[in-house]
Amino acid sequence: MSNPVSSLYLHFPFCRHLCNYCDFYKKVPTDRTNDLAGFHEYMESAAVEHEKLMKTNGCSWAPLKTLYIGGGTPSLWGSEGSAFLQSLLKKHHITIAPDCEFTLEVNPGSWDKESLALWEKAGVNRYSLGIQSLQKEAIKYLDRVHSIEDVYETLQFFKDKKANFSMDFMLGLPYSQEMKRDVIGELKKALEYNPSHFSVYILTVKDNYTHYKALPSEEWIEDEFMKVAEFLKSQGFVHYEVSNFAKPGFESKHNLNYWKSESVAAVGPSATGFLKEARLRYKWKTKEAKVELEELDEEAFRLEKVYMAMRSFEGVSPSWFKDEQAFLGLADKWNKHGWAALENDGKVRLTSRGYLLLDSLMNDLFSLKLL
Structure with missing residues (x-):
């Protein structure tokens, strides 16, 4: 299929x-x-x-x-x-x-x-x-x-x-x-x-x-x-x-x-759906049964995937970032502050305190050009 x-x-x-x-x-x-x-x-x-x-x-x-x-x-x-x-x-x-x-x-x-x-x-x-x-x-x-x-x-x-x-x-x-x-x-x-x-x-x-x-x-x-x-x-x-x-x-x-950036179809006024393989987000108009389309390029999709995974217990893999070692160094800093943990499966997951600081932690990734 x-x-x-x-x-x-x-x-x-x-x-x-x-x-x-x-x-x-x-x-x-x-x-x-x-x-x-x-x-x-x-x-x-x-x-x-x-x-x-x-x-x-x-x-x-x-x-x-x-x-x-x-x-x-x-x-x-x-x-x-x-x-x-x-x-x-x-x-x-x-x-x-x-x-x-x-x-x-x-x-x-x-x-x-x-x-x-x-x-x-x-x-x-x-x-x-x-x-x-x-x-x-x-x-x-x-x-x-x-x-x-x-x-x-x-x-x-x-x-x-x-x-x-x-x-x-x-x-x-x-x-x-x-x-x-x-x-x-x-x-x-x-x-x-x-x-x-x-x-x-x-x-x-x-x-x-x-x-x-x-x-x-x-x-x-x-x-x-x-x-x-x-x-x-x-x-x-x-x-x-x-x-x-x-x-x-x-x-x-x-x-x-x-949060896993998987496909979720949607139907109904103002509803937003996403088709993963096509990298396509769509939103339904409220007055007529038509959709507005937004195609994500590879970079936009990767950014979204990181953001979505950071906000859930899915967590992020160091291999997703441009400089794996630099990311691990940043993750170590987050860990020392109690904002994240490097788990046994190799993923970095935010703590409850880290969730509260999600936008700031995303800014850390941007400032180090890891995304």
């Missing part, structure tokens, strides 16, 4: 409400039936376009090993969504491997048991829950539409069904320094619900953000990040990527494909 692609991302663009900090492409439906029909039309056209794109670049589908539905709020897609997706995949001869990791994003207050049961029938076996915080005030400042009661109802439901689920948590929240946010207390509470994975993001916003002046200092955020990293590692989680922690064996296979 020529250049097989076995990972697919789908973007569902609708939300109940537009949170004030979020910059993913999304919109609130004005007429759910019509808006959903329009989205399905878009996806039908996009699937045809994508087929042409794959063919032109010598790619073909292998049974999907990872399938991820993000957004937006995909749990709002409901029973229509699971039926539509199954029909779309069948129409384009895309099959799901028996061991496929199939993830659906779910927001508190935006799901129901009946449609989740249908999604599971379609193959969903992993969930990503948009929790962000277990602090009532933080949910309000983040402009989330759900309540703290919705959060606990959602967590209890997924705990009771013994689901494999990840929780999104956000650091650097507005007023967190003044209120002395106890993020470790929140995580201890979260662990009572038995998540297998945490995605821990630092809030990044533009300077016109509503609560921009209430954001904590960089020192506070760095301290918060390191406390969280050390706590989750003490609870048996692996810090396997800058923002991600997993119980061993529960790392996100889908996201690991991005």
Whole structure:
């Protein structure tokens, strides 16, 4: 099979409400039936376009090993969504491997048991829950539409069904320094619900953000990040990527494909895909089912590969650099500062502290002309 692609991302663009900090492409439906029909039309056209794109670049589908539905709020897609997706995949001869990791994003207050049961029938076996915080005030400042009661109802439901689920948590929240946010207390509470994975993001916003002046200092955020990293590692989680922690064996296979610079196909408004062998990145337009293309030359691909590997436990091999010995000297410096470790397999991997300094460490590589 020529250049097989076995990972697919789908973007569902609708939300109940537009949170004030979020910059993913999304919109609130004005007429759910019509808006959903329009989205399905878009996806039908996009699937045809994508087929042409794959063919032109010598790619073909292998049974999907990872399938991820993000957004937006995909749990709002409901029973229509699971039926539509199954029909779309069948129409384009895309099959799901028996061991496929199939993830659906779910927001508190935006799901129901009946449609989740249908999604599971379609193959969903992993969930990503948009929790962000277990602090009532933080949910309000983040402009989330759900309540703290919705959060606990959602967590209890997924705990009771013994689901494999990840929780999104956000650091650097507005007023967190003044209120002395106890993020470790929140995580201890979260662990009572038995998540297998945490995605821990630092809030990044533009300077016109509503609560921009209430954001904590960089020192506070760095301290918060390191406390969280050390706590989750003490609870048996692996810090396997800058923002991600997993119980061993529960790392996100889908996201690991991005960090390994592997092919990940994508369909949906604003979704971005990558075809490795063709060195082709593409992004879907939001108004029409067309893509914008970006071809990476060998140097750009190599730089991206290094950056992606540095930000995860994939790590980098000294042989990837222009001067192997110079890189090993730099890695030794990083090691002495506690930013990286040279492992037994010959790879250099960043520590939690190193992840926090990723951009500075990349600058070290550029300044020594190792890239």
